[in-house]
Amino acid sequence: MTCPLCTEDGGELLWRNDRSRIVLVHDRQYPGFCRVIWNEHVKEMTDLGVAEQDMLMRTVLAVERALRAVAVPEKINIASLGNQVPHLHWHVIPRFPDDAHFPDPVWSSPHRAGVIHSVDVAQLRSQLAELLGAAGRCSG
Amino acid sequence: MTCPLCTEDGGELLWRNDRSRIVLVHDRQYPGFCRVIWNEHVKEMTDLGVAEQDMLMRTVLAVERALRAVAVPEKINIASLGNQVPHLHWHVIPRFPDDAHFPDPVWSSPHRAGVIHSVDVAQLRSQLAELLGAAGRCSG
Numbered sequence: 001m002t003c004p005l006c007t008e009d010g011g012e013l014l015w016r017n018d019r020s021r022i023v024l025v026h027d028r029q030y031p032g033f034c035r036v037i038w039n040e041h042v043k044e045m046t047d048l049g050v051a052e053q054d055m056l057m058r059t060v061l062a063v064e065r066a067l068r069a070v071a072v073p074e075k076i077n078i079a080s081l082g083n084q085v086p087h088l089h090w091h092v093i094p095r096f097p098d099d100a101h102f103p104d105p106v107w108s109s110p111h112r113a114g115v116i117h118s119v120d121v122a123q124l125r126s127q128l129a130e131l132l133g134a135a136g137r138c139s140g
Numbered sequence: 141m142t143c144p145l146c147t148e149d150g151g152e153l154l155w156r157n158d159r160s161r162i163v164l165v166h167d168r169q170y171p172g173f174c175r176v177i178w179n180e181h182v183k184e185m186t187d188l189g190v191a192e193q194d195m196l197m198r199t200v201l202a203v204e205r206a207l208r209a210v211a212v213p214e215k216i217n218i219a220s221l222g223n224q225v226p227h228l229h230w231h232v233i234p235r236f237p238d239d240a241h242f243p244d245p246v247w248s249s250p251h252r253a254g255v256i257h258s259v260d261v262a263q264l265r266s267q268l269a270e271l272l273g274a275a276g277r278c279s280g
Contacts, residue, residue: 079219
């Protein structure tokens with residue numbers, strides 16, 4: 001079976017370097033829902049070397065930092081699941097008390113229609129470039 | 141409101157150092173479900189310094205490695221959510237194709253009764269001690 005994360009970006013590309021990329025998922029209920037995808041087809045975090053794990057987590061946490069600055073959520077949810085697409089990727093989701101599933105995970109049954117919190121994509125890109133390097137370098 | 145992760149271990153203690161601890165949740169459907177809890181009351185990963193973030197992820201990924209060795213799951217699921225208990229903690233869950241929710245997250249509606257995959261707790265402790273240091277040092 002062809003892996004969708006090997007053949008496509010997997011969303012609107014916000015940042016990329018040679019190891020990983022950050023995309024906006026365009027989730028209808030969660031406009032700020034981002035994914036960080038390891039470019040190479042690897043299944044688990046512990047299939048990477050320590051330096052690569054650190055690099056990927058720096059990128060994931062740059063997304064957390066950027067989303068906190070731009071969207072000002074109540075909480076950030078981070079997860080690496082990959083049961084359906086076993087190609088290493090991280091979900092980074094800004095959560096709000098009035099969103100559809102709060103305080104439960106977005107994968108649970110919704111509690112309400114939920115307020116949709118839009119995100120300023122230009123500002124998000126700019127924050128990511130500042131944190132990770134405009135040219136796609138992954139700094140400390 | 142008192143934070144339950146400030147007042148209690150939060151499960152059966154498998155390993156601990158001065159910064160974080162690893163507990164077995166005793167989830168009925170997922171006997172291998174572990175949590176890694178930052179001892180101090182901090183909300184988000186990006187509230188930690190980079191060295192602390194690295195230390196915590198080393199511990200989380202030691203649990204992934206130990207669970208892969210001991211439980212041999214199809215996939216590991218890792219998540220930091222904390223909407224209900226905003227005290228930094230990571231869920232590390234071994235997943236199997238015949239478990240109740242596969243291929244969906246454990247927080248979704250179950251698909252079946254699900255096979256319960258037991259875990260050898262002594263072996264898990266021993267793996268964690270090997271990876272992280274018996275005296276609770278956090279190496280590598």
